[in-house]
Amino acid sequence: MSDRVVVVGGGISGLAAAYEADRLGRNAVVLEATDRVGGKIDSGFIDGADLPFPVDMAADGFLARQPEVVELCNELGLGDDLVSPTGARAFIWANGALRAIPSPSVLGVPFDVDAVAASGIVSAAGVADFADRIDTAAAPLAGDASVGEVLRPRVGNEVFERLIDPLLGGINAGNADGLSIDAGAAQLAEAAQAGGSLRDALQAQVNRAQAAASGPVFNGLEGGNRRIIDALGTKLGEQVRTGEAVLGLERNGTGWLVRTERGTHPADRVVLATPAWITAGLISPLAPDAAVPLANLAYGDAVLVTFVIDKAQIDHPLDGAGFLVPRTEGLLMTACSWASSKWNHYDDGRHAILRVSAGRTDDGRWLDLNPDNLVAQLRDELVETVGLRGEPTVRITPWRQSLPQYRPGHLDRCDALDAAVAATMPGVVLTGAQMRGLGLPACVRQGRAAGAA
Numbered sequence: 001m002s003d004r005v006v007v008v009g010g011g012i013s014g015l016a017a018a019y020e021a022d023r024l025g026r027n028a029v030v031l032e033a034t035d036r037v038g039g040k041i042d043s044g045f046i047d048g049a050d051l052p053f054p055v056d057m058a059a060d061g062f063l064a065r066q067p068e069v070v071e072l073c074n075e076l077g078l079g080d081d082l083v084s085p086t087g088a089r090a091f092i093w094a095n096g097a098l099r100a101i102p103s104p105s106v107l108g109v110p111f112d113v114d115a116v117a118a119s120g121i122v123s124a125a126g127v128a129d130f131a132d133r134i135d136t137a138a139a140p141l142a143g144d145a146s147v148g149e150v151l152r153p154r155v156g157n158e159v160f161e162r163l164i165d166p167l168l169g170g171i172n173a174g175n176a177d178g179l180s181i182d183a184g185a186a187q188l189a190e191a192a193q194a195g196g197s198l199r200d201a202l203q204a205q206v207n208r209a210q211a212a213a214s215g216p217v218f219n220g221l222e223g224g225n226r227r228i229i230d231a232l233g234t235k236l237g238e239q240v241r242t243g244e245a246v247l248g249l250e251r252n253g254t255g256w257l258v259r260t261e262r263g264t265h266p267a268d269r270v271v272l273a274t275p276a277w278i279t280a281g282l283i284s285p286l287a288p289d290a291a292v293p294l295a296n297l298a299y300g301d302a303v304l305v306t307f308v309i310d311k312a313q314i315d316h317p318l319d320g321a322g323f324l325v326p327r328t329e330g331l332l333m334t335a336c337s338w339a340s341s342k343w344n345h346y347d348d349g350r351h352a353i354l355r356v357s358a359g360r361t362d363d364g365r366w367l368d369l370n371p372d373n374l375v376a377q378l379r380d381e382l383v384e385t386v387g388l389r390g391e392p393t394v395r396i397t398p399w400r401q402s403l404p405q406y407r408p409g410h411l412d413r414c415d416a417l418d419a420a421v422a423a424t425m426p427g428v429v430l431t432g433a434q435m436r437g438l439g440l441p442a443c444v445r446q447g448r449a450a451g452a453a
């Protein structure tokens, strides 16, 4: 009889694990606590918006240069519907205006002094500080550190706070000062490990990327990323059980019994693809020490509010992908993606679709606002930033405790965790966004590896 694999958690990591186990001829079951699979991925029609397509409620794209999602889409028959962004530039809200992000840059880190000066985002003193630092040689970075520890001395505080933190802190609903450079910004870690001037290291990366470039950096999926989840669900069929929260694991000879509200599932191997605090609770009876770093892993709360309105009701031409907001600007929003300009599949020719994000680990103001006040405040900020007029149709999608915050040493802690679980709970594997990457390609990579383990 083939291996019985029980996967706990039906987000993309768990589904990818089950898909891979199934592909290898193993007998896989996915147990998902809620009534829908997909976890942090969903897409849906917006009530009252008169849009002829569903719109993503969280991730609307994924890195294409990490090929795992593209490969999975091809395997699932979705390859023809992969789309790339229009390539439009992005902006920063700074000093009362939207200003184009200076180019070139790597993960939001600029390295051309003239471009930074011309952007209008940084003061003359900030530009001078940046110019003093960007060419200064530094010793190669050894070991992990936070993005702030590494980059503040190399670019100056102002460039860090107005250009780098809005991207690297913002996408994690966190703070670039606390983010592990190894786990959260591997390209920048590589540049810092090279030593020498940051400008040279980043320029070398851009040159290499240009030489190797053979396609878009990002992809999305026409019809929304939910289609990946639905296609995985269709492949797995009755192997996916929703509404079945896992409560505990017990040893069962050389294997395991996975206990849920409805009964028990025998397993030769168990893949835990649940958020860190849930995984911590499941392993703590047998591996209490290993559970501690998981239980301590902080998560960011984010909210995505989608505004839909006639294009004529917005003064700004929305000639770009959207904008980021440095925390120094004091707005509630952290970013605004102009989905109808960024993606052709979200442009019906009539509507502007603005996906506005709020929430950082150190800014929970949105959590204290009722839905009406949240929308009113973000709407006021759209009036200020893009000249919104009229009353948009709105959808609020809260994502509480959704984005794991990788602190320095995170990857070492993952290695130690894997080793401890392998030693104390043989046959149990941990995977998911809380481990080695929260982007969709990393989740698919980790999930498939866990399913094949």
Ligand SMILES: Cc1cc2nc3c(=O)[nH]c(=O)nc-3n(C[C@H](O)[C@H](O)[C@H](O)COP(=O)(O)OP(=O)(O)OC[C@H]3O[C@@H](n4cnc5c(N)ncnc54)[C@H](O)[C@@H]3O)c2cc1C
Pocket (backbone or CB within 6 Å): 008, 009, 010, 011, 012, 013, 014, 031, 032, 033, 034, 037, 038, 039, 040, 041, 057, 058, 059, 060, 061, 062, 063, 244, 245, 246, 247, 273, 274, 275, 278, 302, 304, 399, 402, 403, 431, 432, 433, 434, 438, 439, 440, 441, 443
């Ligand atoms: C607002 C937002 C925007 C994002 N944008 C992007 C983007 O543009 N590009 C990108 O690449 N990534 C993006 N991400 C990140 C990415 O979507 C997530 O990191 C990824 O989807 C996480 O998948 P996962 O399967 O590891 O975890 P999850 O999606 O959290 O899945 C875990 C699953 O476990 C289930 N579960 C919990 N407890 C139990 C239990 N006891 N028993 C059974 N099941 C249980 C949960 O219900 C859930 O379904 C974004 C995330 C958010 C929140």
